[in-house]
Amino acid sequence: MQRRDFLKRSLLSLGGASSLWATTSQFNLVNAATSAQSFDDYKALVCVFLLGGNDSLNMLIPTDPSAYQQYAATRQNLAVARESALPLSVANTQYSAVGLHPSLAALHTVYEQGYMALIANVGPMIEPVTKADILAGRVALPPQLFSHSDQQNHWQTAYPQQAALTGWAGRMADMLSDTSHPLSMNLSMAGNNLWQTGNQVLPFALSSNGAEVLEGINPNEEWQRPNASFLDRIHANTEGLFATQFASMVDRTRSTGGLVNDALALGPELSTVFPATRFAEQMRLIAKMISVQQHLDQPRQMYFVALGGWDTHDNQLTDHPTLLAELAEGMAAFFNATTELGVSESVTAFTASDFGRTLTSNGDGTDHGWGGNHIVMGGAVQGADIYGQLPEMALNSNDDLGDGRIIPTLAVDQYAATLAGWFGLSDSELTDILPNLRNYDRHRLGFLT
Amino acid sequence: MRSQFFLCLFVLISLAGCGGGEESASPAPTPGPTPTPQPSPELTDEQAVRLLMQASFGPTDASVAQVAQSGAEQWLIEQFALPVTEHLPLLDSTFPQDEIYSHHWVETWWQRSVYAEDQLRQRVAFSLSQIFVVSTKDARLLVDPRGVTSYYDTLLNHSFGNFRDLLEAVTLHPMMGMYLSMLGNEKPDEERNIRPDENFAREVMQLFTIGLVELNQDGSVVTDEQGQPVATYDQDIIKGFAHVFTGWHFAGRANWWDDNYDGLSPMQPYEAFHDRSEKHLLNGTIVPARQNARADLAMALDNLFNHPNVGPFIGKQLIQRLVTSNPSPDYIERVAAAFNDNGNGVRGDMQAVIKAILLDDEARILDTSGTGKLRDPLLRIAHVMRVFQSRARDGGMGHEFVSLNIGMAPLDSPSVFNFYRPDYSAPGTIREEGLVSPEFQITNEISITRYVNYMFYMAWFNNLRGDEIIENDAGIVNFDRLAALSGNHDALLDYLNLMLLDGQMNDTMRTILMEALDYWSQGDADWVKLANVVYLITISPQFAVQQ
Helix, strand or coil, X not given: CHHHHHHHHHHHHHHCCCCCCCCHHHHHHHHHHCCHHHCCCCEEEEEEEECCCCCHHHXXXXXXXHHHHHHHHHHHHHCCCHHXXXXXXXXXXXXXXXXXXXXXXXXXXXXXXXXXEEEEEEECCCCCCCHHHHHCCCCCCCCCCCCHHHHHHXXXXXXXXXXXXXXXXHHHHHHHCCCCCCCCCEEECCCXXXXXXXXXXXXXXXECCECCCCCCCCCCCHHHHHHHHHHHHHHHCCCCHHHHHHHHHHHHHHHHHHHHHHXXXXXXXXXXXXXXXXXXXHHHHHHHHHXXXXXXXXXXXXXXXXXXXXXXCCCHHHHHHHHXXXXXXXXXXXXXXXXXCCCHHHEEEEEEECCCECCCECCCCCCECCXXXXXXXXXXXXXXXXXXXXXXXXXXXXXXXXXXXXXXXEEHHHHHHHHHHHHCCCHHHHHHHCHHHHHCCCCCCCCEC | CHHHHHHHHHHHHHHCCCCCCCCCCCCCCCCCCCCCCCCCCXXXXXXXXXXXXXXXXXXXXXXXXXXXXXXXXXXXXXXXXXXXXXXXXXXXXXXXXXXXXXXXXXHHHHHHHHHCCCHHHHHHHHHHHCCCCCCCCCHHHHCXXXXXXXXXXXXHHHCCCEHHHHHHHHHHCHHHHHHCCCCCCCCCEHHHCECCCCHHHHHHHHCCCCCCECECCCCXXXXXXXXXXXXXXXXXXXXXXXXXXXXXXCCCCCCCCCCCCCCCCCCEECHHHCCCCCEECHHHCEECCCCCHHHHHHHHHHHHHXXXXXXXXXXXXXXXXXXXXXXXXXXXXXXXXXXXCCCCCCCCEHHHHHHHHHHCHHHHCCCCCCXXXXXXXXXXXXXHHHHCCCECCCCCCCCCCHHHHHCCCCCCCCCCCCCCCCCCCCCCHHHHCCCCCHHHHHCCHHHHHHHHHHHHHHHHCEHHHHHHCCCCCCCEECCHHHHHHCCCHHHHHHHHHHHHHCCCCCHHHHHHHHHHHHHCCCCCCHXXXXXXXXXXXXXXXXXXXXX
């Protein structure tokens, strides 16, 4: 680590660049100087992206009678019944009476065991803001607040001032990857995604069965080898930007798919039972990948899972509890599996989502908001606690930009920096990866050691 | 496809010992078959195939001859004049109404997309379905395949009409109403803390008409003094539109709370739930208070339709769907100009836009800059089905579960943002060159593997194998045309080059494929060599990328 820091700093200062937005060649130098060998432990980050914008303000219910009354008056027919909220022990003494949404029951256990924390009111920002600042136009705001695509991009890039080309996990992987390793350290259950895309590193797509097996050009089948060789020659003869890019992706698929499946075949049988949902099956595959990471020789891995359906403009009373249960049961099973494998302290899973949603209703649903609450889970998490400020669940408060669009009090950058710092990045590396982090006093939120 | 999978396992076992002889010298080239004499064709066959790759679901022998004979412009005019081949009548006549499932919609889509005569319209509607997105990923749409099919018919019916009518028809279709929750959107109710739903209001601007930022007519972004893009709208304008789009529900209800479901008829206004306050829209337009829902809607859609962004915003995306991922600014400007005025002072004439896109030099003259576009997997599969006139013995197409196998099906995108974004740029050289490559967004290890395997199954399921394929519901490609050329590898490759690669096969690729043909000729049934060479071509980058 220290050697890497030293090399990277000196390389960057040689180039006169203050950040990693410098040239590609500098990246290559940094990569050449760093290698996976600098880690003597294993860590994995798992990003669970809730596509569409989770109404995460409804995951936490104030249960103190007067606070509940205010919450119920604001949320009207979307309010969760007070008696059904699952009571939370909270180390942070300012929150004496907060309950968890009943559909998150599976995670309630993990929380109470101390392996899960809730991070309050996180959102995409460029710098800290207050309602007064915003109304007076004194602060820089991210472009296209409340828009799905832009806010998803912001969560994944953490840098809205530039075109959305690389994500913070991609930039981390550019920094940490052993470039000679054939398999990307960024492994995706959801295909291509911005979060894991770097300047060099691309996500490797897995299905819940692992890598899929090619038919017709599979080198393990003797009769298919001639076709594999004909295709090799066709690829070598390929010209044109798009065609060569396509050929290189087909070749990457061919060369690494076997590696993943061979490793997976060596893994132990998991006795943890996963629910029969698509999300849980994906989490199960991640647990299996983690169980064979020593065969893959990858001391650092980042996983991306996406769960859709959270854009609850309507039918929220039916749809949202179902989604929360699917999320909670899949995540809890995943935690149990990492415990079974004895690696729970090396694996941290966290949620991300476009935005929180409006406190007000549009009749049977909610619209695009801003700040939201998030879940961080794993053996290294300082759990059974709520970090940050829970927003006031009232309209026209200082937290409310209008219609119950809640102004965040923590930035995506601070949330990401806490995760990335645990993963192994130094303070200066954090500001390289997350350029807007400089705008905040606190760089790490303390929910991971 | 499930049954096909098991059969393929059998095929794999039975094939395990085939091939493997020593390579032999290539036979001397022999001339290809004499083409049917035609009076002075307007286009070469290669030029005809090029147009058909852009403007249809792929070439057939008949369509190549027709396009070559008519020329590009005349063929477009002929296509404009053809009656609409709707999908819903076929769905209804094929499947009993109480047993229609979502895969029956996909089956119908294949039948029409591969075999309908009005190919241009079918292809344009497919492009529009990737702009005006609704998706069977939504549970309510999943269980109403007739409604979804009717939505697609709405796109077909307006593909050659006026964009303003298309926009209104899409807005009021109950599938869009459910998907972006304009259906049931009610006026504000302060007591219940209810305010209008902003979903459709936002997406109709961001995705269906004007986009997030002001555009010049050539598609470039307008910037302010600080060099920042100028936003087209803010939250207040979204609220204005959200208030406009209140008061609409399923047609035929006695009142708002009635439970009549109608997934086919346009939504109907229920004035008691329409907000009658004043509303602020784009460019300072104000909708006066006390108007009814229809009057408000007309003003709002006019407001969107007349925004100068629509031409370049929609024009560029249609170019990307049909021709190339990276049109030049001049090309976009020419198409936008056709949108703005069809030559007779009419704005939004889709025929003028389609002509401008397909008759432009950038479309008609081969793009040798090495970009073009990556074709999405559905287009590639449809191309193979058309060239080889694929069908199952039971009369179906055999590809209704395509989504399970390649992860993509019509009207089945993961979200309103389509399968891929128009500005996605694949990391690597494409990105370093500053180019976009939308279809690469769904190109990854999983999708590549599934596509390659799909082509493997398709090529292996050919009619030359006769009774070996026992399933009646398996899609079977017809290799009769190839079998007739089988003894003459040069002629065979000429034909495959024309029909699959638009004549773009270079000498080296030809040499490699010639060796492949020789290799698979030794001691095996004829279909083995044909299946292998079709497989190799259809998984090649040259087939995937349209230049």
